[in-house]
Structure formats: C-alpha cells, structure tokens
Amino acid sequence: MSSDAVRPRVRFAPSPTGFLHVGGARTALFNWLYARKYHGEFLLRVEDTDRARSTDESTRAIFEGLEWLGLSWDEAVVYQGANVARHYADAHRMLETGAAYRDFTPPAEIDRLRAEAEARGDAFKFDRTMAELSDADTQAKLARGESYAIRFRVPEGVTEWDDLVHERIAFPNKDIEDFIILRSDGTPVYNLAVVSDDIDMRITLVMRGDDHISNTPKQILLYRALGATVPQFAHVPMILGADGKKLSKRHGATAVGDYQHLGLLPGAMLNFLSLLGWSTGDDIEVMTMPQLIEKFDTRGLQKKAAIFDTKKLEWMNGQHLALIPLADLAPIVAPALVKAGYTTRAELESRRDWFHGLLDLLRVRSRVIDDIVRQAAPYFQDHVEYDPEAVNKQWRDAKSAAEILSATRERLSALPVWEPVAMEEALRKLADELGISGGKIFQPLRVALVGLTVSPGIFEVLQYIGRQRSLARLDAAVSKLSTEY
RNA sequence: GGCUCCAUCGUCUAUCGGUUAGGACACGACCCUUUCAAGGUUGAGAGACGGGUUCGACUCCCGUUGGAGCUACCA
Numbered sequence A: 001m002s003s004d005a006v007r008p009r010v011r012f013a014p015s016p017t018g019f020l021h022v023g024g025a026r027t028a029l030f031n032w033l034y035a036r037k038y039h040g041e042f043l044l045r046v047e048d049t050d051r052a053r054s055t056d057e058s059t060r061a062i063f064e065g066l067e068w069l070g071l072s073w074d075e076a077v078v079y080q081g082a083n084v085a086r087h088y089a090d091a092h093r094m095l096e097t098g099a100a101y102r103d104f105t106p107p108a109e110i111d112r113l114r115a116e117a118e119a120r121g122d123a124f125k126f127d128r129t130m131a132e133l134s135d136a137d138t139q140a141k142l143a144r145g146e147s148y149a150i151r152f153r154v155p156e157g158v159t160e161w162d163d164l165v166h167e168r169i170a171f172p173n174k175d176i177e178d179f180i181i182l183r184s185d186g187t188p189v190y191n192l193a194v195v196s197d198d199i200d201m202r203i204t205l206v207m208r209g210d211d212h213i214s215n216t217p218k219q220i221l222l223y224r225a226l227g228a229t230v231p232q233f234a235h236v237p238m239i240l241g242a243d244g245k246k247l248s249k250r251h252g253a254t255a256v257g258d259y260q261h262l263g264l265l266p267g268a269m270l271n272f273l274s275l276l277g278w279s280t281g282d283d284i285e286v287m288t289m290p291q292l293i294e295k296f297d298t299r300g301l302q303k304k305a306a307i308f309d310t311k312k313l314e315w316m317n318g319q320h321l322a323l324i325p326l327a328d329l330a331p332i333v334a335p336a337l338v339k340a341g342y343t344t345r346a347e348l349e350s351r352r353d354w355f356h357g358l359l360d361l362l363r364v365r366s367r368v369i370d371d372i373v374r375q376a377a378p379y380f381q382d383h384v385e386y387d388p389e390a391v392n393k394q395w396r397d398a399k400s401a402a403e404i405l406s407a408t409r410e411r412l413s414a415l416p417v418w419e420p421v422a423m424e425e426a427l428r429k430l431a432d433e434l435g436i437s438g439g440k441i442f443q444p445l446r447v448a449l450v451g452l453t454v455s456p457g458i459f460e461v462l463q464y465i466g467r468q469r470s471l472a473r474l475d476a477a478v479s480k481l482s483t484e485y
Numbered sequence B: 001g002g003c004u005c006c007a008u009c010g011u012c013u014a015u016c017g018g019u020u021a022g023g024a025c026a027c028g029a030c031c032c033u034u035u036c037a038a039g040g041u042u043g044a045g046a047g048a049c050g051g052g053u054u055c056g057a058c059u060c061c062c063g064u065u066g067g068a069g070c071u072a073c074c075a
Helices: A022-037 A058-071 A082-097 A107-120 A135-143 A190-200 A208-227 A258-263 A265-275 A289-295 A309-324 A326-339 A343-351 A353-365 A371-378 A388-394 A397-412 A422-433 A438-452 A458-465 A467-482
Strands: A009-012 A041-046 A102-103 A147-150 A158-163 A166-172 A179-182 A205-209 A232-236
Touching: A009 A022, A009 A205, A022 A041, A022 A147, A022 A205, A022 A258, A022 A265, A022 A289, A041 A058, A041 A467, A058 A258, A082 A102, A082 A147, A082 A190, A082 A208, A135 A158, A147 A208, A147 A467, A158 A208, A158 A232, A166 A208, A179 A190, A179 A232, A190 A208, A205 A208, A205 A309, A205 A467, A265 A289, A265 A309, A326 A343, A326 A371, A343 A353, A353 A371, A353 A422, A353 A458, A388 A438, A388 A467, A397 A422, A397 A438, A397 A467, A422 A458, A438 A458, A438 A467, A458 A467
Parallel strands: A009 A041, A205 A232
Antiparallel strands: A102 A147, A147 A179, A158 A166
16 A cells, blocks of 8 residues: 555444444445455444434344444544534535525425325426525524524536446436425434535545435535545445345344344354355355455445345354364353253363363254254253153163163173273264164164254264263163153 | 335355356254264255346346335434
C-alpha cells in the first residue's frame, strides 16, 4: 500500500430493534474481512434514532452476537442518538445554502394527498411548489411559530455511482422526491443521520445490503450538499429464506444467537455466511478466518440474492468440528455437558486426556455440539437408557443374547489390561469358538453398553466407558435379559 | 402503479466469446466396515424465453417473462 493511500474505514450500522440477524451478521463479516484484509478500521455504529423501537436489550444482543462471532470493532461504538445536534446543524447548514428548504405543510395534509393519489391509482410524489414560499411568507409563518420540516431540494440531473458489486447504477433525479431530512420536531431522518455520521466517521467504503440501493442516490446528494467526499459503495445481495422471500422469523432461526444456542461453531457460521453472496473463485469451501481474510475480495461479491440453506450450514459445522483443535473444542462442549448434568467442570479437568479423546471419538459423528452431548451420556452416567428399537433388534432372542453377553463379560473381565487390541483379540476368539461372526457379539454388546445400535467402535466404547462400568453394564444387561425367558 | 436491482443443476457457486458447462450441499449407488458417522469412487441434475451482434454465445446488446428491494416527518 502506498504511503498516501487512505487506510480504509468501513462500518456496520445496525439499528437495535431486534436480535442480530444472520443477514446483518454477514454484512458485518464482509466489512470486517475487508478491514482486516486491507489493514483498515472496522467500526460499529448503533442506529438508535428511532427511540420508540430501539431497546438496550437489542443493543446488547447485537454486541453479544458480534462478540460470539469474533467480529471485533476497532474504535468506541458510535451511538447515532448522541449525534443529533450535528444532524440538526447539518440540516440547517443546507437550509442556509439553499440545498434544503422549509416545508410547513402539516403531515396530515401530506397523508391525505397521498391517500387520494393512491385511491386514483397514481403514485404520489411530493411537489416542491406546494411548499415553495416567498421569504415574506416564510418569515410570517416563522413569526407565528408554525412548525416545519426541512426537505432536501433535489437538483436536476442524474445521480449515479460505480458500485463495487453492481458497477454503474444511475437514478434520474426526477424520480427522487424532495425528501425530508429533519422532522418538524427537529430530529433527523435516517438518510441525513447516516450521511452525517459516515462523514464524521470518515468512512471510505459503505458496504451494506442491496435493499439500500434506492437510498444511495439521496445520500450521494447529501454528501455533495454538505461538501463532503462521496465514499465508495458496495451493495451486497440479500439473504432469502427457502421460499425465496426475505428471511424472517417464520423461516425458523434467523438470529445469530439461535445458532449459538443450537451448538454451532462461530468459525463454521462465519465460513458458511461468507459463502452466501461471495465466492473465492476456487473450489475450496472450508476455510478458517485467516484464510477468509486472505482470500476476501469485493470482486467475488455476488449480485444475486442467496437462499439460506440450513443443511449446508450443518455440513459446514461438521467440517469445522472435525478440524478444530481439541483444546479449543473442549471449552465449548464442557459447559454443555455440565449443563446437561452429566459431569462437573472439575471432573472434566481432572480427566483431560480422557475427555479430549472422547470428544475426538464423538465429533466425527456430530454436526452440532448438541449431537456430541447427546452421544456423551453413556460415558458419564452409571445407568444406561435402552432404546426400545435397539433392544428389539439386537436382543430379540433374549436367551441367546444373555448367553453371548455373559460369555463376553467373562472374557473381558479376564483380560489383564483394559485395552482395545486385547479386547478385540479376545472377542474375535470367542466369536470363533461360538461359530458366529464378530458382529453377533459386537451388536448386542453395543446395546448393553450405550443402549443404542449406534456408537463409535465398540472397543473404544469399552475403553472410554472404563472397565468397572462396562462390566457392571454387562451384568445389568444379562440380568435384565434373564428375567425375560 | 413508479423507480431500481437481479436471473447457470432443488440450493450455494465456477465460467470473465471457443469447456464433454466444473465444484460444494442435498439425493441415489458402490467401496471401506462390528453399528453409525467420517472418508473414497460414482450417478442423476442447470445456462428462464425471444431476438440480435459475432466465424462462434451461458458469457455482449435489446426485449419478454419471472423474482426481489425501495416507494414514510421507519431504519
């Protein structure tokens, strides 16, 4: 980067009117990636000017979501509500230069005209001549204390820009009505607040959802009227639900927090999100954050909206589950196991190697953290819950199952060391002697140990459950089966 | 309605005028195997439609159709 190049400054500007949405998270991610890649700053601005809908709870949820994902911001959070004095001043500055004018029309009157136009099937567009007043009239209304909103005087011409995603986008100014920038109560309207703050924060690139495309010409006009440099824009495609409609609550989990609680790994979530509306150009899809930073390029940004595919998200999580170092995975799973009541933090710490080994066994069979927790029960608890289907399938002939398990118990208990190779040798020998296949022993044994037909390799299960507990479980199985014939 | 954006397998995407249109998820089959996963191999599966431009269009242009967003003194 040359010395005179401006360090890029980007921002994520959510309004705190709900949880952190996956679409918002992805916008934040792209901005964050851009800042990291080009050694710039990623800023966070809370757009809380809608006091009726903004809540502290929501602000907290947004912070928590970003923190969970590891999308750290570089400077103090900017609260838009703290800047209304500047917004007000900017609006009045435009009033003085003639870039804006006072509109004394009562809101109810506008509503009425709009309703009438719609009833006729016409599109209502605010007509400047309705509000254009002579200086004398203006002074008279002011003297009478009539309230007014400030409208931006949209000039003639065409407003266009080179979007990093869409290339050139142009809006004829005649299609843009003179929009309000300051309400009659003196508070700023969105487009003014955004521009005023982005100028103040020295934002060089505005990267946001393409639902903002039609706001952009208005904002560009404001930058110019305020004498500021217009930043670059990149409008990224939206994320849609499976039905192709805007992602909303009825599509299921749309909050980042939902996925955190579902047992997703932040790295997997980020990786998945990065591939919605962006691609590297190569065939590698599973990537760590450093790789994403290295590969990120706005040229890979897509124009087309993307549909949120939960199946692929789960697959992605499985991939990350397999790749994450056990030392990083353990602290994520541990609280879930403790919460499930299987164990205590102290126990896990004292059996660290055993715990890590167990995780390694279970994670390959899991897509989310909950899958690991569910499978982990037999390794922690004394009792085991028998799945009726497993029992029905593998212990159908109770007498023969009891005999096999009893012989199995005998051989295992005779082993000098509790170790997989020795176990396998002993049980294969037993199978040989009984003239049956190994599976005829392993499957009933599996049910006795974990209560299911599904588990890691049976010898590893024995090893991880431990000698004492394993033998006790075999005893329990034999006695349960014995009562049935 | 108006304005703007968009259009390759069911989904996410590669292709930057010449390819048997490639990969991933999901789905099917097979291999591996004590089960389940994971992994490997493999199958099916796409350029919305119509015109141009060109020796040659998924790719460039126009139109049609379809979808999306915006259209507030919301953000």
